[in-house]
Amino acid sequence: MKLQGVNDFVIRFANVNGSGSASANALFAKSVFRLGVPVSPKNIFPSNIQGLPTWYEVRINEKGNLGRRGGYDVVVAMNGQTLKKDYEDLAPGGYFMYDSARQLPADFARDDITLIDMPLTQICNREFEDPKLRQLLKNIVYVGALAHLFDMEFSILTDSILSQYKKKPKLGEPNIKALELGFEYAAAHFQDTCQLKVKRSNTLTRHILMDGNTATALGALYGGATVAGWYPITPSTSVVEAFDRFTGQYRKDESGKKKVAILQAEDELTALGIALGASWNGARAFTATSGPGISLMNEFLGLAYFAEIPVVLIDVQRTGPSTGMPTRTQQSDILLCAYASHGDTRHVLLFPCDPKECFDMTADAFDLAERLQTPVIIMSDLDLGMNDHICLPPEWDDARTYDRGKVLDGNQLESLTEKWGRYLDKDGDGICYRTIPGTHPKLGSYFTRGSSHDEFAAYTEDSDTYQRIMLRLGKKWQTAKGLVPKPEIQISDAGSGYGAVFFGTSTQASREALETLRSQGIIINTMRLRGFPFQDEVREFIDRHNTVFVIEQNRDGQMRTLLINECAIRPDKLVSVTHFDGLPITAGHISASIQQILKPQTQKGGAQ
Amino acid sequence: MSSPRPGFRHPDLPKNDLGYTRRDYEGAASTLCAGCGHDSISNAIINACFELSLEPSGIAKMSGIGCSSKTPAYFLGKSHGFNSVHGRMPSIATGANMANRDLVYIGVSGDGDTASIGMGQFVHIVRRNLNMVYIVMNNGCYGLTKGQDSATADRGSAGKKGRPNPFESIDLCELAIALGAGFVARGFSGDKEQLVPLLKAAIGHRGFALVDVISPCVTFNNTAASTKSYQWVRDHMEATATFDFIPPRKEITTQYEKGTTQSVTLHDGGVVHLHKCDESIDVTRRRCAIDALEQHREKGRLLTGILHINETLKDTHEILETTETRLNTLMEKDLCPGNRVLQDMMENYR
Ligand SMILES: Cc1ncc(C[n+]2csc(CCOP(=O)(O)OP(=O)(O)O)c2C)c(N)n1
Ligand code: SF4
Ligand SMILES: [Mg+2]
Numbered sequence: 010m011k012l013q014g015v016n017d018f019v020i021r022f023a024n025v026n027g028s029g030s031a032s033a034n035a036l037f038a039k040s041v042f043r044l045g046v047p048v049s050p051k052n053i054f055p056s057n058i059q060g061l062p063t064w065y066e067v068r069i070n071e072k073g074n075l076g077r078r079g080g081y082d083v084v085v086a087m088n089g090q091t092l093k094k095d096y097e098d099l100a101p102g103g104y105f106m107y108d109s110a111r112q113l114p115a116d117f118a119r120d121d122i123t124l125i126d127m128p129l130t131q132i133c134n135r136e137f138e139d140p141k142l143r144q145l146l147k148n149i150v151y152v153g154a155l156a157h158l159f160d161m162e163f164s165i166l167t168d169s170i171l172s173q174y175k176k177k178p179k180l181g182e183p184n185i186k187a188l189e190l191g192f193e194y195a196a197a198h199f200q201d202t203c204q205l206k207v208k209r210s211n212t213l214t215r216h217i218l219m220d221g222n223t224a225t226a227l228g229a230l231y232g233g234a235t236v237a238g239w240y241p242i243t244p245s246t247s248v249v250e251a252f253d254r255f256t257g258q259y260r261k262d263e264s265g266k267k268k269v270a271i272l273q274a275e276d277e278l279t280a281l282g283i284a285l286g287a288s289w290n291g292a293r294a295f296t297a298t299s300g301p302g303i304s305l306m307n308e309f310l311g312l313a314y315f316a317e318i319p320v321v322l323i324d325v326q327r328t329g330p331s332t333g334m335p336t337r338t339q340q341s342d343i344l345l346c347a348y349a350s351h352g353d354t355r356h357v358l359l360f361p362c363d364p365k366e367c368f369d370m371t372a373d374a375f376d377l378a379e380r381l382q383t384p385v386i387i388m389s390d391l392d393l394g395m396n397d398h399i400c401l402p403p404e405w406d407d408a409r410t411y412d413r414g415k416v417l418d419g420n421q422l423e424s425l426t427e428k429w430g431r432y433l434d435k436d437g438d439g440i441c442y443r444t445i446p447g448t449h450p451k452l453g454s455y456f457t458r459g460s461s462h463d464e465f466a467a468y469t470e471d472s473d474t475y476q477r478i479m480l481r482l483g484k485k486w487q488t489a490k491g492l493v494p495k496p497e498i499q500i501s502d503a504g505s506g507y508g509a510v511f512f513g514t515s516t517q518a519s520r521e522a523l524e525t526l527r528s529q530g531i532i533i534n535t536m537r538l539r540g541f542p543f544q545d546e547v548r549e550f551i552d553r554h555n556t557v558f559v560i561e562q563n564r565d566g567q568m569r570t571l572l573i574n575e576c577a578i579r580p581d582k583l584v585s586v587t588h589f590d591g592l593p594i595t596a597g598h599i600s601a602s603i604q605q606i607l608k609p610q611t612q613k614g615g616a617q
Numbered sequence: 618m619s620s621p622r623p624g625f626r627h628p629d630l631p632k633n634d635l636g637y638t639r640r641d642y643e644g645a646a647s648t649l650c651a652g653c654g655h656d657s658i659s660n661a662i663i664n665a666c667f668e669l670s671l672e673p674s675g676i677a678k679m680s681g682i683g684c685s686s687k688t689p690a691y692f693l694g695k696s697h698g699f700n701s702v703h704g705r706m707p708s709i710a711t712g713a714n715m716a717n718r719d720l721v722y723i724g725v726s727g728d729g730d731t732a733s734i735g736m737g738q739f740v741h742i743v744r745r746n747l748n749m750v751y752i753v754m755n756n757g758c759y760g761l762t763k764g765q766d767s768a769t770a771d772r773g774s775a776g777k778k779g780r781p782n783p784f785e786s787i788d789l790c791e792l793a794i795a796l797g798a799g800f801v802a803r804g805f806s807g808d809k810e811q812l813v814p815l816l817k818a819a820i821g822h823r824g825f826a827l828v829d830v831i832s833p834c835v836t837f838n839n840t841a842a843s844t845k846s847y848q849w850v851r852d853h854m855e856a857t858a859t860f861d862f863i864p865p866r867k868e869i870t871t872q873y874e875k876g877t878t879q880s881v882t883l884h885d886g887g888v889v890h891l892h893k894c895d896e897s898i899d900v901t902r903r904r905c906a907i908d909a910l911e912q913h914r915e916k917g918r919l920l921t922g923i924l925h926i927n928e929t930l931k932d933t934h935e936i937l938e939t940t941e942t943r944l945n946t947l948m949e950k951d952l953c954p955g956n957r958v959l960q961d962m963m964e965n966y967r
Contacts (some may be wrong), residue, residue, distance in 0.1 A: 043967070275740075
């Protein structure tokens, strides 16, 4: 039986990297979005510039389930290298579209799927002169065909092309033609072939479709960042590239000069050093990197913690360890970032779950870092950063001012009645008053150092003084709890003994999985973590349940470890649900794992 | 360590144009070994800043880790300072300078800090032409970790342990010239007459100014077999030129004979008059400067003075085309485009 339904299926595009498929596939996803239908595209790409397999998986779900579902119902198989696997993994009842220029080998013999043979090469060779264009437009032709198969409003696609090529309408023409060719061929040959449809819906209203890195860059623009040091690394590169674009547009003075300094550094040590030097000197500064960069930045993070220098660090996590799978996703830098550097250190972490939160948390991170005079790390990941996500648009309150924290200006320095000490805790919150170089001709200078210092920033090897400073930093950590965003807690059933904890890009799939379980009568309360340090609410949530599932995308259950460690939780109470194959976590995996865990242990073999 | 210097000061101490005495440029009492070359360099920095009448609060001191990198605690006590981590001062200085282009940045590093662990950052700060004075207190060894050979130790030179260094040395000046630095000089901690004007000229230069100062480590590397000892340097140093540095707005009173004297006007209006010791060396030409260094090395001599000077280069801010206003003074209205713009922008994502 053919798969059927409206606004609920997964389509996978199998392409060769560098063949120009990305914009065609994005055109398809954007068109679904513009029909008001929830859609979540995921780019599964190789660490390579040209020639290796790449997939683009688009989930369409009227109900708004936007995590990866797993499996696919339609495949556009454009890559000979993966043809066999793309064919075999297609769901029963699914649809297999391929370029009929080459006949399918004899062992492609499934009888539970529908073949859609599109003469893509033939059409393009016939209709287009330029050989390079022929190659590129094949991708557009299949999008045109899909529009017919799924019964989509064709004008949505052509309008998208027109707006994309607004400035160069000449380039738009062949694209429109290719769309029409695909559509017409499908209309003539595949009438009523496909029973999966995409119909206009009013589910999406003000929503936007944006990748997290763009949103993060916007957050840095709005948050007032003026200095960025960086070193290229997937998947964080596009944060600074977008920041460069935005500042190029919105940060020019009257003479066209830039109100920002962006420096591509020689490595991540320098990238963070630049941000630290700038922050120390009173500018808002950040750097963006991924796991390998964080590893290199450890020494500087310790300096920033101990010398109390604000800085914002964006970690767009990817699959580790080491070089790992550089173009695949994971949430596996949690412990690294929480305790980065030698000695007793702890860092403030924020966990955005969608682009809007990337924007909000990045802008807030500058306030937090300056308020707390310490590094704040945004824990994004490849899935969030590089894939498009549907979310509400970020908003900016024009009355908002930047919180520059406890910085003394010249007048304040002059009006002090007692001796000022850079590391003197006057307010009892563990946060001291700092000064920016050049503030006053005579007052407020001090020597910043990563070596042990007293309240007046003087070098010391006195044990008592050292301990006092370390304990005061501990007090500051307590203050941080009141400033980082609280967890989002949902108690569906106050009597349930089960809770689930998740964060970041595990959120969508977790919610969907828990919904599925609920329909089976398993009620699980939820807590979405948004920041570290953990507040009392985090512990209370765990305390009120017998078993708490910690859902995350790494092998070792790093967030579980952090919770056990920070909230003094009995380890057997927290049960890991992990997913770490490098692809975004799926709802199916989560619900199946939890079902498996909940199965009575008396079954064969037990759960040892 | 940061206890103030003891001692009685005469009320009639000489004052500079800002009305400050030399004492206003001093720092805490040094804790380095008595006789350490680094302390003489600290004193030279104090003299240079005092004589140039720099506002102490307009200077930022940057350093890495090492005996040398400790010295910013011992000079310019009224200036902000940043003692960072080993070998990473250039990146901190870069960020600081990006935030506030108007301060005078004086960086202090050691030969270990610069030529080994910090080599990557060093070469790149030269390439970026960051506007700063970068002083290497070069003793050919790692003082703070008890005297191991550094990468600037000459092959065959031996310190206290007596074992001749088997490896080729790195000449930071030659390297910096090759990388396009606009001001490269070498001094000796034992020659204040030369060092103070060198530092002043370096401060007057806009862009990256390297001052490599041979600074004997009396505890670990001042032996008869060391080429970084007081004695060896005194016996082997030669200068490209003796020179006068005339700060901006000072009247030029001396007339110099044509031919032997070359004058270079610095960005801040100061002028360097070079009275050549060797007719063949033209320090304004990069190739010639490198040749001179190589020739002296082959002869076993140490070439000092201004080794290369080029006042035509753009510094980092000019390269990046950043605004003249200090970035750290920009406010919400300068930085944040507001919600209207944001919502307009959102149309691109629908
Ligand atoms: C990452 C790191 N590695 C090693 C050290 C130990 N260390 C401290 S100072 C130093 C060498 C300093 O030599 P140099 O820069 O020449 O300074 P000097 O003491 O000779 O003035 C080393 C290796 C350190 N502080 N940090
Ligand atoms: S060990 Fe050497 S470099 Fe360090 S303070 Fe003593 S003399 Fe100076
Ligand atoms: Mg040394």
